[in-house]
Amino acid sequence: MGPQFFSVTYGASGRTRETSGALLAHIVEHTDVAPIAHLTCVGASEEELDDIVTGLIRLGVRDVLALRGDPPEGEPDWRPHPRGYTTASELVRLLRRVEQRELAIAALRAKQHAGADYAITQVFFDPNSYAAFVRTAREAGIHLPIVPGIIPLTDSTPLRRLETLTGVPVPPALLELLQSADNPQERYRHGLAAGAELIGGVLDAGAPGLHVYTFNAAGPALDTLAAAGLCPARTTS
Structure with a gap:
């Protein structure tokens, strides 16, 4: 037939x-x-x-x-x-x-075969996503160091813009956390805590380092690293 x-x-x-x-x-x-x-x-x-x-x-x-x-x-x-x-x-x-993850694995394997020395991930919001991706890559024979790409979580506006650019949805719980605070300072502290938790999670999962996406704003990136205990807190006048 x-x-x-x-x-x-x-x-x-x-x-x-x-x-x-x-x-x-x-x-x-x-x-x-x-x-x-x-x-x-x-x-x-x-x-x-x-x-x-x-x-x-x-x-x-x-x-x-x-x-x-x-x-x-x-x-x-x-x-x-x-x-x-x-x-x-x-x-x-x-x-x-x-499907997108498997396509990414295939592309990463091709880059490894071409001679790449390491890789940096796209943005993500859950350390378990990073750990699962690395595990899948290793099962597929990819041995490159995979560096997690971290974005400061202190402002919902760039996160929303990034969601449009990448298609990676911002977790509703994170948006609610940032928007439920009474003032900008409190929202900023909530974002720092969330970012520090994300960093701690990927380091616990064996990340070989971090790549921080600053979006031309050094302050939130440095403050997030400080909140994670990876550098001294900034001094401000």
Whole structure:
């Protein structure tokens, strides 16, 4: 019949994960027809879904049908996973995020092969994101030192602008923290504390150093480093 794709279903709550994966692998290896992998998010944690999506991409799957999925039958007390998703739109965002990460890994591998000595990351707001990226890079055979790119978190305006430029969303909790303070000084202190926590997290994760994005404003960068205990506090007259 000359199909353009094969659509591979995914059992309720992921019960056919292994057999669905085996069928997808067979399609990729033994046919020239594109597979579409069904994927549900009900009952799985974000970490589990991240691993599944990463595996699909590395398998060669490029099309995913993102589904919320139905709760298991016969379980009236069933509750969604506390660290999972409840809508397909959240799953779509994860798919795009993992896709971009895998593309970045491929680009980084090419730079390593070309002779690069180290790499600097794009902006991020969670040290776990940095640690996960480094871990994925190492699993992909990338041994370059990966320096985290840190932006001071003291002002929501450049963070919003950076979100538009990079597509990396600013966490709502951070924006709320910066906007809930009664005065600029308090907002600034909240931002310094958040920045210090981010720096501490990446250093604990084994970062080989820091690259601080100053956006032509030395003060917030220096104050953030001081708040993290990495340099003396500035003296002001």
